[in-house]
Amino acid sequence: MAKNFNVDTLVINASNSGKAMERFGKDYANNISAETEYIVIPDASHSFTEDGAMERLYEVTARWIKERKAKKGN
Structure with a gap:
């Protein structure tokens, strides 16, 4: 599915989601055809409920x- 993406994409993982999710996120980001950025939010679980995690996600x-x-000049 990711190979069909032709728009810039931001892939975000939480650092405490586990190695499998991190691997999946990296693989997903690497397979997107457009410009992609892969970010890991430190000290965050999958739901980003830890202190400061949601704010970092927004930032x-x-x-x-x-x-x-x-x-793009917009």
Whole structure:
């Protein structure tokens, strides 16, 4: 499925989700045809409920969106 993606994509994993999820996230990001960024949120579980994890998730997502908009001149 990832090979069919032709838009910039941000793949985010939580560091405490386990090695299998980390491997899956990396493989998924590496198979996307468009520009892709892979990020791991440190000290976060899959649900991002730890102190500061959700904020970090929002921060990296907002940064990524702003970078894409600037790159495309929007």
